[in-house]
Amino acid sequence: MSAEFILRAVSWVRDYDDRLVATAVVAAVLYVAARILVWATRRGIKDERRRYTVRKVIRYSSLVTFLVVALGIWAQRLQGLLLIMGATGAGLAIALAPVLVSMAGWALITWSRLYQVGDRVQIGTVIGDVVDIGLIRTTLLEIGNWVGADQLTGRTMVVANAAVFKDPVFNYTQGSPYIWDEFTIPVAYGPKWEQAQRVMLAAIADYSDEIGPAAQASMQDLPGASLVGVPETRPQVYITVTEHWVACTLRYVVHARSRRTVKHRLQTQVLKALAKEGIEIASPALTVVRYPAERTWRNDP
Numbered sequence: 001m002s003a004e005f006i007l008r009a010v011s012w013v014r015d016y017d018d019r020l021v022a023t024a025v026v027a028a029v030l031y032v033a034a035r036i037l038v039w040a041t042r043r044g045i046k047d048e049r050r051r052y053t054v055r056k057v058i059r060y061s062s063l064v065t066f067l068v069v070a071l072g073i074w075a076q077r078l079q080g081l082l083l084i085m086g087a088t089g090a091g092l093a094i095a096l097a098p099v100l101v102s103m104a105g106w107a108l109i110t111w112s113r114l115y116q117v118g119d120r121v122q123i124g125t126v127i128g129d130v131v132d133i134g135l136i137r138t139t140l141l142e143i144g145n146w147v148g149a150d151q152l153t154g155r156t157m158v159v160a161n162a163a164v165f166k167d168p169v170f171n172y173t174q175g176s177p178y179i180w181d182e183f184t185i186p187v188a189y190g191p192k193w194e195q196a197q198r199v200m201l202a203a204i205a206d207y208s209d210e211i212g213p214a215a216q217a218s219m220q221d222l223p224g225a226s227l228v229g230v231p232e233t234r235p236q237v238y239i240t241v242t243e244h245w246v247a248c249t250l251r252y253v254v255h256a257r258s259r260r261t262v263k264h265r266l267q268t269q270v271l272k273a274l275a276k277e278g279i280e281i282a283s284p285a286l287t288v289v290r291y292p293a294e295r296t297w298r299n300d301p
Helices: 001-045 049-072 079-087 087-095 096-113 159-165 193-203 205-220 257-278
Strands: 120-123 128-135 137-143 151-162 169-171 178-187 236-241 247-257
Touching: 001 049, 049 096, 049 205, 096 159, 096 247, 120 137, 128 151, 128 169, 137 205, 151 159, 178 193, 178 205, 178 257, 193 205, 193 236, 205 247, 205 257, 247 257
Parallel strands: none
Antiparallel strands: 120 128, 120 169, 128 137, 137 151, 178 247, 236 247
């Protein structure tokens, strides 16, 4: 009886060792294969964003493959465990639902190229530059908040990938890195409001010549540009009549990462040009009337 028990124990240990060896071999082979593929992508793919995405896919695919193969190797030994997991599967699915949805979000982000590392995006109310896209979450460098305009705060933010299924996603740089911006100059009513339009456009002519060709070419590469037409990238001044002044709004194209710097530059140039031409900048005025009004005439004798 004892001899039979010893033989069974030895057989079980040998089988156990074989499975351990097989698992170790599979892990080593997959690790080496993943390293070779990552090396190949580093040599063969020049685009940094695409190379980053491919590396992520290789690593996650290797992990999933290892788990599947290891499960097959240990299937007989894990029958009891699998039965327990099957019985509790519904509870696990509910508990892990946010994680599973985030993993599905990662697949959507990766395969549909919703955004990539380096893009400037807004997910719901969160704005930032994408620095990492993990299996569960996306890491951003925060933009805005207490800092004016579109500039970095220095903080990092983590957003669950599941957010892409429930919140709108705005991408500032995908397709074309140029966006439109504008600012308004109030010009006093009088003979020079029409001249203000020409002066404002002339004041930023150097910027228009500098950025115009690149912006136009970038807009032409946008998906569907041939169907909806290429947007106008030349600066325009639009007039709005208000109760107190003529509002001259300058609309122009700017790189998404240079919005505040360019606005400062253009506003400075426009204000200097208007002052040089003697065009008055309007401001709210308040007139004080005394009551009863002071009499300025005398009664006849």
